[in-house]
Amino acid sequence: MTKKYTYSIFILLCCLLLSSIASAQQINYVKGKVIDKKDRQPIIGASVTIVDKDRRVMKGVSTDIDGNYSLPVNDKTYRIMVSYIGYKSTAPLAIDKAVINFQLESADNQMEEVQIVSRAKTDNGSGMSIDKRDQTSAVGTINAKELEDMQAASIDQALQGRLAGLDIAASSGDPGAPMQIRIRGTSSINGAVDPLIVVDGMPYDITIPSDFNFATSDENNYGQLLNIAPSDIKDISVLKDAAATAVWGSRAANGVLVINTKRGVLGPPSISYNFKGSYSKQPSAIPMLTGNQYSSLILEEFYNAGRQFATSDFAKQFQYDRNDPYNYYNYSNNTNWLESITRIGYLQDHNLSISGGGEKAKYRASVNYFNQNGTTVGTSLGRLSARVNLDYTVSTKIRFSADIAYTHIDNKNLYPSGSRDANVRDVAYTKMPNQAVYEYDEYGNITSNYFSPATTAQGGFVYDFANSRVLGTYNPLAMALAASNQQLGERIIPKFSLQYQIIPDKLRLNANFQADINNTKVKKFLPQVATGRPFSEAVVNYAGDSDGDSFTMATNITLAYTPTLGKNHDLITFARFDSNDSRRTGQGMFATNTASSFLADPSIDGRTNQTGSAYSSFSQSRSVGLLVSAQYKFMDRYIVNGGVRGDGNSKFGPNNRYGLFPSASVLWRISGEPFMKNTTKYIDNLALRASYGVVGNAPRNDYSYFNTYQNYGFSYLGSSGVYPSNIELSDLRWEKVTQSNVGLTVVLLKNSLNMDIDVYRKRTTDLFYNGIAIPTYNGYSGVDMNVGTMDNQGWEFSLFYTPVKSKKLRIDVNFNISHNENMIREISPLVPRENNARITTNNAFKVYLQENNPFGSFYGFKFKGVYVDKNSTIALDENGNQIVGPNGQQIFMRFAYPSIDYVFQPGDAMYEDINHDGNIDYKDIVYLGNGNPNLTGGFGTAITFNGNLRLGANFTYRTGYQIINGTKINTTSMYGFNNQSTAVLRRWRAEGDITDIPRATYATGYNFLGSDRYVEDGSYLRLRSITLKYDFSKNLLRRIGVRGLSANIMMENILTFTKYTGQDPEVPVKLSTFSTVVDNSTTPPIKTITLGLTANF
Template sequence: LGGVDIIMGGGDPGARSSIRIRGTNSLNSSSEPLIVVDGVPYSTTIDDNFDFSTANDEDLGALLNIAPTDIESVEVLKDASATAIWGTKGGNGVLVINTKKGSMGKTRFSFSSKLTTNYEPNPIPMLDGNEYTALMQEAIWNSANYIGLKTGNPYLKLLYDTPEIGYNPNWYLFDEYNQNTDWLKEVRRDAVTWDNNFSMSGGGEKANYRLSLGYLSDEGVTIGTNLDRLNSTLRIDYNFSRKLKFGADFAYTQSNKDDNFASNVRSEAFSKMPNKSPYWIDENGNRTSQYFSHQTRDFEGEYRPTRNYNPVAMVHESYNNTTSKEGKITFRMDYNILSNLTYNGYASINLRTTRNTKFLPQVATGVVWTSQYANQSTDAMSDRTAIQTQNKLMFVKKWNDMHDIIATGVFRTSQSQSSSYTSTTSGNASSGLADPIVGSTVESMNSGESESRNISSVFLVNYTLLRRYVLQTSLTMEANSSMGKDNRMGVFPTVGVSWNIDNEPFIKEYKDWLEIAKLRFSVGQSGNSPSGSSYYGAYTALGEYMNYSGIHPIRMQLDNLKWETSTEYNFGADLSLFKGKLKFTFDYYKKNVRDLLQRNVSIPSSTGYATISYFNSGEMVNKGWEFRTDGVLFENKDWNVSSYLNFSRNLNEITKLPENLSQDNYTFGNGRYAIQIEEGRPFGSFYGYRYNGVYQNIEATYARNSEDEIMNDVNGDPIVMKNGTQTVFPGDAIYEDINHDGVINEYDIVYIGNYMPIITGGAGLSVRYKQISMNAFFHGRFGHKIINRTRINNESMYSVANQSQAVLRRWRNEGDDTDIPRALYNEGFNYLGSDRFVEDASYVRLKSISVNYNFPRELSNKLGFSSMSAFVTGYNLFTWTGYTGQDPEVSIPGSANRLAEDNANTPISRRISFGINLNF
């Protein structure tokens, strides 16, 4: 899908992914597209297992909680003219999905089943136990030298008094700290997914129906992750008369999702001491079934919710379960008022209940029983009710063969209400008592309610002259509860024209090979409101006063808040040759966004608030092009070979920002990047230091001016560079001194790249020979960069965390040819946020390849089926990339205060599926 950029942020079942149609259109509000199912906007969470760029019916069915065999068609709307019918919600693009209806005739049954095996890509090679202890001893010794070898040196004491990294067979825990543990291997697995779907349909002249049932069981490759989902849909259509039709859709989905209690199990497994055992070791040197953990602290430190725990115990003993139940009912009516005037409308209600239960037993943490992390329980529940209505009138009129006019008026309403509560307790008497009500200590208790409303009217007129010249205009008026009261109503016009050249008289002589030739142009506006509910009346709990608690407002009333408004220009061309065997589509677009929504900006404390939730200021532009070609390469009675290729380019630039916009969010320190937005740069830019390698000797550490001359102090001695407040030595990291003052600090931070790709593209090949078919799809993303946070953690050599085998190339002596600094425990600034860890994440991936066999009809009929087929499909089997992490796909940041980082999330798995389709 040209112009559609999809990034899968991980491989755990039910996790979230990112999608953009024609780039990011807002700094702090939603840039996700609108999904419409059978004419009704659909609210859903797009998970990491979903990819629009390769999505087939099964993928879309899983996303929308419907049977994949129910999907009839999928269409992507991009430009302002095409999305105008959906109002402001379509400003980021629209994915239109239509499901199958019942049909006349006897009842038809269909069943499909698919078994998928999931395999994780090769992991990052980490140090073994012996390499780790050698590294830690070297790092601590270097730090002891760094501060000076003297009496009371804390590093000398640490080096000689830490048995966890020493070799003392007489120590009572020697066996537990003399291992070679592959912690990542201990918390991952090969997984299996089952997906089954059944449907039945039928009907007569008056009524038809379609019933669909589906069940999915999806294991994650990280132990403790799993998703079970049951979905059902029923669609009924009834014709009361020629003029009046009624329809009803019923859908119910229930899902049960398991996650790890700790969200960073895999990154903890990467950093865990490899010489440490997950289990206690018996007197014979064998593992026991009891998890090993110090109840107080060891060399790694004390237990914390995000670090220093036993990840093997965590994935096996703790749990984080989310159960969701969702029901949706839609009633539809179509009425032909006159021969050229029709009405259709619907009313839809969506009810969703979600419950999350979490339990952290003492055995998973190893802490003492009096700790708040011993038998900690959480119970959370949320309910959401959403009601949508639509009323649409359409007038269609034709005059001779010259004039065609379609006038449409649409009025929509939507309202949602949500409520939630969360309670967390600890100190349960037993690991078998997981209910928060039995906890001896209340850690936290919260609740909340929210409500949002939206009304809109859309008026469209489509006029066609001589079937060649088309004019489309629209006007959208929309009001949203999250807007300021002075600007709650937004007005957004669009206009589009197209020329069907293939219908011109002078083209008749070319019609034997020219099928479609069309030029399109449109310009239109759309609006974007703040994400979430009303921004009036937001309150939170206040501390106690005289034994009474209270609430206080946390947001300033935003009377003047305006719609974030985009104006999009689109020029396109469509060409189809040789009876559709060769097709070309090209689009160029430019979208100007003004009144950008800035979020949580600091304001004077005299107002009574620390920040303002939203205010309008700034401008941004998205522009680019899209190209797609489809072709039938070879075709005869037995063979059909076809292919397609698409490329797209999106350029984003922030063109205007308020002069007084405060971005004081950087504190000098290792691993930190400045988070800021800047005029002339794209959204998602990285700001940090330029890394220039390692100081080889003393002379190399001397500060130099802009002429590359050594700088001297008042005594004539060379000035030695400083990283922050600390003097550098041979083996330390070199950062470019931008202002040549001899000190690396925030004044040396520069732009070092962004995550926006230069080009995205895809290619597909389809081959059919008689009853056998093969389909393959490749996807590529080129020129984008991401911060490899996993490398930062695995190459810092600063803490007790295990490191990757890359640090075996670390600097040790003058003349070492390496770009990795020396090991330095808890000292120095050898891993500042710099371009050292900003990597080109370009890749080409074989997203899917499938082989399908349709059994002969005679065999199918003999077995009692009208048709049978079997298939095998491979997903993500090969990836070509220079990126050094496990997976180059990293989630797109949703706001300006987040960075695109690889945080050692579960990578996308290689999957192989086997399945059958039966119809009877």
């Protein structure tokens, strides 16, 4: 019996032992502690993850305040790994015990190495990154991390002055205003001049067809890159020469801006939140006259013109008669109209992202909310965007990616806002300052009603229906607050990619498919209160509603073959097919005199005098391309790259629908030669590059090849007719851009000093010109033609230098400079050579398309000062002798004899008599300048202390271009009832006065002819940004339980050094045949202070 119990107990103990052994072999839970290897302190918030054999994350947890963790384990094949920002991640470890502790090592050195590697790659957008040292063409690259602290609505704002050859200028300081981007100058007269934008290997359409109507809105009113949140961008490359842009064909004739967005990385889920809040204000405005000074000026104008002001219909507005209380209270003010429409702007920018993944699948998802209230009343921008990037490795041969991006834009602009309109800020500068903003009653009590009389001494509101533009004057604040001009945008872009290793490491297939669905709505409303016009007029309660939809499908298939040829030979062959199909539809309705100022829908019936119209449009285009290229490298010293691109485009007729465009480039690595072996201690890379290539450019009009017809706006006997609107153009040819480039790359001192020097020449032949006039008896008004040749040539230099690099201190310096010369070399005699400006009228500059002159050149008179007295108006010949008439009479200087024959008087503006004939006319017109900058670039520095405190500053500059100061013209003319700047306080008043400001004369004389008096040098140097950033210590992070935390403060556009007398010298060229750089009082770039906070979990 005893033995029986003994055996039973023995068997039970064996079972318990076996059970314990089994449980020891399959751990159900693992726990431990994570500490810093150096200071032995616990790490709070470290990510501890369980991964499978493919490194897919199965479970994860963050360490607690004491660095402890605990995780369940369901499979004996699982591994455990730990990661944390600022530390080296551990390799996956087998879970062979219940307690596993980790000691993490600082990753400071590793972080520096990663930064070096990231700068060593360039991307042309094809998905094939090439070592920068092997790049044979002109490509500039910047990591978006260098821009992440800047506060910008779009990435092009942050890129100003950061890359050589990339000239970016703001069109306005209002929210949502676009940046004008030029790569190596302007290469077309009125064809496409914007660079191609490529996002994650696919074209990103930003162009608007010339025949497409977005509620008659100016295309410059809609920012190009607003749909891409800067926080989603990883890096940016600029492809500048033809060899680099060849992969993108005809759409890349003006260069390429390649943007790569952030993607998921191996590791546990990582959550990042970033907030930026900004306070902004405008730079100081031009000082204007007060109401009292203005009233005195008007009286003087009438007196000098020999007119009786007291008999004027509007004399009551300047008499300040208390017996007329209504006019007295409403016209006895000192209103600063510009101040009334200016406010403090603010901005908030929230970004939330999550990323992570294992060996098989990686992901990144982000959402961005951006809201900005502009410094001009009535302007704002709201953006909500989301992006999801997914990567999945099916096997060692197949990789699949799926991306989707969505953006909603709500952009509120001023009405009116077009370049041809009397815009709100322009009116605010010149609005009579004695007029009240809000109406006073007859008892002197101010009311809540805007004071918007139908007409004043200055005139009234005028709407030009024929040209859809606003003229005249109005109450600027009423217009800014009551009128609306809203643009709503919805854009969704799904993209799918497949990468197949047909022969691993040798033959690879990349296939991309993308759909781009874009909707833009424009809503405009002009209520009666903004115009002051009577309700019976057609212009009252003008409402417009339009809708534009575009759908684009783009595909590209790339086959890359990299055979193994031996130790000293490397070959990459490349074949690529692209296709792009685009459809656009638009419809809109416009109506006037709606029933109420609160009814902004144009479909609502009006009261009286209602007018209206509706339109619809459709356009479609298709392009295809095939590229075959190869790059061969021998002994890591000699590299040759060559290719041929064939492009086809539906915008051409069958005779010229397809074009063939070759490109070639070479590189000689001088530093690899045997005679340089003793310099390897100092020279890391010294390479000479050369490239040549041709790229085609297609016209903007989708239907140049077709005979097209339009409905006539009127009917006859109940039927409406049609008329021909476009003549068939069978022989329109490709606009060709031929570019040659020679460059030198220098890398010294263990990659601490990087320099690139490039010299280029870019020639555009067969320039497009839209609408050359032809005789109207054939039923057409104009045709599109190839008309000439334009050159751009110049040089670029860029430098990145790290003179100090240690754990305690790091200093980085960057500098770039670019020079470009634009010149028209040949132009067809069929092209109109000059604009329609009449030199016999004030405020008119001639613009010529002239061979051997830059595009955008303008001409006018030479201003010499002011006639001091009567004797100074005597006409003199070239020897300084008096000119006498046929009867011996004394001749005084005249203007436009004999058609006008105005005799200059003391106090009038004096213009140089070039031919000394005593008559100022077209023979005295001379070249005054052009708007193409001679030098552009930027420089900056970043100083990092102890690895966690960073001070950075960046400057931008543009030099050698001329601006027509339109604001100065309007505020110093003293010709009518417009308010003037305080500069006119030094005007000529009596004989003997020596001054540069002519006399005041009402509607008389020629004191503000187009002359160099209003042409100013626009050169400037701007402190673009200065940033102070602090990364909080690891000890603090442990206590608060986050993986990373940083804060920064940044100031933008704080200082500008310039001789320009306008509010700001950053004025871009408007794209048209006779464009000039004119400052028309748009909102200048704003000064901003931004606070930022970034947290990682």
